[in-house]
Every structure is written in structure tokens, then in C-alpha cells.
Amino acid sequence: MVECHSLRCCGDMFAPPTTKLGFRHAVVPVGRWGGRRSGRLELSGLRPSLLRIQAALPGQESSPESAKRCCDSSAPGTSSYVLSTVGNSTNILWHECPVGKLERQKLLSQKGCVIWITGLSGSGKSTLACALSRELHYRGHLTYILDGDNVRHGLNRDLSFNGEDRAENIRRVGEVAKLFADAGLICIASLISPYRKERDACRAMLSDSSFIEVFLNIPLEVCEARDPKGLYKLARAGKIKGFTGVDDPYESPLDCEIVIKQIDGKCPTPKAMAEQIISFLDNNGFLQA
Numbered sequence: 608m609v610e611c612h613s614l615r616c617c618g619d620m621f622a623p624p625t626t627k628l629g630f631r632h633a634v635v636p637v638g639r640w641g642g643r644r645s646g647r648l649e650l651s652g653l654r655p656s657l658l659r660i661q662a663a664l665p666g667q668e669s670s671p672e673s674a675k676r677c678c679d680s681s682a683p684g685t686s687s688y689v690l691s692t693v694g695n696s697t698n699i700l701w702h703e704c705p706v707g708k709l710e711r712q713k714l715l716s717q718k719g720c721v722i723w724i725t726g727l728s729g730s731g732k733s734t735l736a737c738a739l740s741r742e743l744h745y746r747g748h749l750t751y752i753l754d755g756d757n758v759r760h761g762l763n764r765d766l767s768f769n770g771e772d773r774a775e776n777i778r779r780v781g782e783v784a785k786l787f788a789d790a791g792l793i794c795i796a797s798l799i800s801p802y803r804k805e806r807d808a809c810r811a812m813l814s815d816s817s818f819i820e821v822f823l824n825i826p827l828e829v830c831e832a833r834d835p836k837g838l839y840k841l842a843r844a845g846k847i848k849g850f851t852g853v854d855d856p857y858e859s860p861l862d863c864e865i866v867i868k869q870i871d872g873k874c875p876t877p878k879a880m881a882e883q884i885i886s887f888l889d890n891n892g893f894l895q896a
């Protein structure tokens with residue numbers, strides 16, 4: 608048997624990629640660091656330590672078992688690598704680094720996570736995100752806010768507010784939030800994210816329970832009365848089409864970690880809401896490595 612240099616394939620570093628990344632992959636035996644055995648791999652010049660390759664063979668699911676076979680089934684003189692197909696990206700390779708999430712979390716004395724604040728326009732998402740970031744910052748924790756409005760100024764400037772684009776908006780923010788959580792940060796995503804299916808898909812991107820959904824459950828009438836940007840007025844006048852809560856749906860979470868609502872007709876202060884979330888983080892071990 609030939610020594611396998613795939614970082615995710617052997618020994619302590621082995622972790623089946625499907626559990627973390629959901630790749631579709633298959634194993635392709637190839638020559639040792641060179642040659643073109645699969646007809647599409649050219650490995651010359653690649654350092655062994657960088658190799659964990661997944662093949663673009665459709666329909667072959669990975670499993671711990673199949674990934675292990677990567678070590679066992681090679682012909683003498685060959686090693687096996689696995690390339691993957693993800694969406695429209697074919698023959699791509701995941702690079703591992705010995706400095707991982709755990710090391711970064713240790714450095715930061717916290718656990719990377721995503722706090723996903725969802726609610727109607729005007730419910731107070733941005734205000735809460737800022738209050739939470741400020742309170743955590745004072746306590747020595749590193750945070751980063753992905754605010755819907757702000758992200759639409761750059762990364763998502765190509766997206767409109769039709770259903771398809773909102774779904775893509777949520778997906779992209781989910782992916783970026785996942786990266787920030789992997790970086791060890793407490794990532795606060797505050798966007799309307801009106802669709803349950805897309806929010807749940809973002810939750811599914813994170814392997815452990817590090818997706819914390821916060822529903823800012825403020826009634827439409829209150830949000831509309833606040834109307835800080837005058838958007839509800841424009842929507843009611845028919846000057847904005849497809850406005851959430853007016854003529855576009857908002858699907859409330861059915862089972863989320865934290866619900867914030869009015870008490871006796873009064874909205875808690877942003878600081879009080881932030882404290883509620885911080886208590887959750889503390890009780891669930893996110894504020895230590």
C-alpha cells in the first residue's frame with residue numbers, strides 16, 4: 608500500500624468531507640505526484656502536504672468508508688486523491704491548514720458562531736446588532752456585523768428584492784457568516800431574511816449548534832409606525848412593490864433559539880435585548896474557548 612498524503616484522508620486529520628462540507632466526491636487513483644492517470648489530473652509540482660483531491664465524478668457520494676478506501680485501493684506506485692464538484696465548480700481541491708478553527712478560538716477565548724437576527728423592516732435588527740456588538744466588544748469579544756442593508760452596498764449589490772434574489776442574498780450572507788464563524792468570530796447577521804427555507808439552509812451550513820437564530824418579533828403596526836426610512840409609506844402608496852409585510856411575505860421562525868418581543872406593549876431596550884442574547888451565549892459556552 609502506498610502512503611496517502613491526503614490530509615483529510617489518513618490518521619488524526621481524517622474527517623469525511625461530507626459531514627462538514629457536503630461535497631459530492633469520488634476517488635481517483637493517480638500517479639505519485641505526477642503524470643496524468645485520470646485523464647484530467649496534473650499533479651506535478653504540487654506539494655504532498657497540500658493534496659486532498661476530490662474527483663468530479665457525478666453521483667458518487669462520499670462516506671468515511673469510501674474516503675478511507677482512498678488509502679487502501681491504490682495500485683502499487685500510485686496514491687489516490689479525490690477531487691470534488693460543487694455547484695458548477697469541477698475538479699476542485701480543498702486545502703487544509705494546521706491552524707484551524709480550534710486554534711483560532713483558543714487565541715480569541717471564544718467560540719465562533721453566527722447570531723442570525725431576522726425580523727421585519729423597522730423591527731430593530733440593525734440597532735440590536737450594534738448594541739450586541741458593542742456589549743460583546745466591551746467584554747473583550749471579537750464580533751463582526753453582516754447587516755442586510757450594508758451587504759447590499761457591496762457583495763450583494765447585484766441583487767434585487769424579488770424572491771429569487773432575496774434567497775441568493777440570504778445564501779451568500781450565510782456563507783460569509785460561516786466563514787467568519789470558522790475564523791472564530793461571533794458573527795452577527797442582521798437581515799430581514801423573510802423565508803424559512805433559506806434561513807434553515809444557513810443553519811444547515813454550520814455543523815454544530817453554532818447557528819443561533821434570533822427572531823425580533825415586533826408587530827408590523829409598530830414597525831410601520833416607526834418607518835424611519837419612510838419605506839412603508841412608499842410601499843402603501845404602491846411606490847415600492849414587493850415590500851416585506853406589505854405585499855411580500857415574512858415567514859416567522861417556528862423553532863428558533865431566541866425570541867424577542869414586546870412586554871406589555873413595550874419593546875425592550877436594545878441593551879436589554881443584547882443582554883438576553885449574551886446570557887444565551889454565556890450559558891451555552893460561546894464566551895470561552
Ligand SMILES: Nc1ncnc2c1ncn2[C@@H]1O[C@H](COP(=O)(O)OS(=O)(=O)O)[C@@H](OP(=O)(O)O)[C@H]1O
Pocket residue numbers: 727728729732733754755756759768772773774776777797798799800801836838847848849850851855
Ligand atoms: N422591497 C423591500 N422589502 C424589504 N426591504 C426593502 C425593500 N426594498 C428596500 N428595502 C430595504 O432593504 C433592507 C432589507 O434588506 P435585506 O437584505 O435585509 O432584505 S432580505 O433579507 O433580502 O429580504 C431594508 O432594511 P431594514 O429596514 O434595515 O430591514 C429596507 O431598508
Ligand SMILES: Nc1ncnc2c1ncn2[C@@H]1O[C@H](COP(=O)(O)OP(=O)(O)O)[C@@H](O)[C@H]1O
Pocket residue numbers: 726727728729730731732733734735833835874875876877
Ligand atoms: N428596542 C427599541 N425600542 C424602540 N425603538 C427602537 C428599538 N430598536 C430600534 N428602534 C428604532 O426603530 C427604528 C428601526 O430600527 P432599525 O434598527 O433600523 O431596524 P431594522 O434594521 O430592523 O430595519 C429606528 O428608528 C430605531 O431607532
